Amino acid sequence: MIRLEAVLKSYHGRPALRGISTHIERSEFVFLTGPSGAGKSTFLRLLYRAELPDDGRIVVDGYDLAALPRRHVPGFRRRLGVIFQDFKLLRRRTVGENISFVLSLLNLPEKEQQRRAYLALKQMGLHNRLNALPDELSGGEQQRVAIARALVLQPDLILADEPSGNLDPERGHELMELLKSINYQGTTVVVATHDRSLIEAHPARTLALERGHLVRDAWGAQP
Numbered sequence: 001m002i003r004l005e006a007v008l009k010s011y012h013g014r015p016a017l018r019g020i021s022t023h024i025e026r027s028e029f030v031f032l033t034g035p036s037g038a039g040k041s042t043f044l045r046l047l048y049r050a051e052l053p054d055d056g057r058i059v060v061d062g063y064d065l066a067a068l069p070r071r072h073v074p075g076f077r078r079r080l081g082v083i084f085q086d087f088k089l090l091r092r093r094t095v096g097e098n099i100s101f102v103l104s105l106l107n108l109p110e111k112e113q114q115r116r117a118y119l120a121l122k123q124m125g126l127h128n129r130l131n132a133l134p135d136e137l138s139g140g141e142q143q144r145v146a147i148a149r150a151l152v153l154q155p156d157l158i159l160a161d162e163p164s165g166n167l168d169p170e171r172g173h174e175l176m177e178l179l180k181s182i183n184y185q186g187t188t189v190v191v192a193t194h195d196r197s198l199i200e201a202h203p204a205r206t207l208a209l210e211r212g213h214l215v216r217d218a219w220g221a222q223p
């Protein structure tokens with residue numbers, strides 16, 4: 001599902017990822033961990049082709065990302081559900097519109113868009129905030145909207161960057177249970193987190209980054 005070969009990425013001459021090689025199978029659940037600045041978000045950005053590596057090769061869902069023509073990028077992204085560290089909600093659109101906007105890419109009838117948006121928000125406990133604007137919600141609520149938006153297209157691959165960062169611990173664990181149940185149905189899931197307790201409570205394959213190096217690939221939190 002995901003293959004990285006000797007991936008290098010620098011910003012202004014400073015390496016953020018230094019020769020990462022790894023392989024994630026279809027239907028795997030993988031944590032990406034490491035201290036702040038280790039390169040977790042950079043790793044995920046490369047996977048959804050927000051950026052290209054300076055060197056090395058990345059293949060996601062059969063697409064060699066460096067060779068992917070620009071016009072095919074939207075089609076590629078549609079197969080992914082991305083939960084961003086800073087949500088990236090549309091500020092002038094309501095909660096409901098933030099979700100149905102994504103669904104409109106599928107050319108579904110409007111009634112069906114609304115129905116699916118409602119169900120996705122209900123799953124996140126936010127169906128009573130359909131008409132609110134993102135700025136009227138708490139950080140945790142905005143995070144749940146972002147999660148609903150990532151899940152609503154039933155993607156092959158979910159990439160989540162600190163998805164529990166703004167949730168209280170109980171909500172964070174509920175989210176992990178949700179991601180695990182989606183994974184159980186066959187979706188590949190990659191979760192970047194520096195929250196060790198989350199990994200301890202939900203053990204899975206864990207890739208650890210430190211200063212841009214992949215320093216560990218093992219099961220669960222570091223001993």
Ligand SMILES: Nc1ncnc2c1ncn2[C@@H]1O[C@H](COP(=O)(O)OP(=O)(O)OP(=O)(O)O)[C@@H](O)[C@H]1O
Nearest residue numbers: 011012016034035036037038039040041042043194
């Ligand atoms: N757009 C950018 N421009 C310049 N430097 C960047 C950029 N994005 C990331 N970096 C640098 O690359 C390194 C890795 O950053 P990255 O955001 O991937 O870390 P992270 O592991 O996600 O950290 P955090 O836990 O704080 O989110 C850092 O040194 C960061 O300053």
Ligand SMILES: [Mg+2]
Nearest residue numbers: 040041085161
């Ligand atoms: Mg980050």
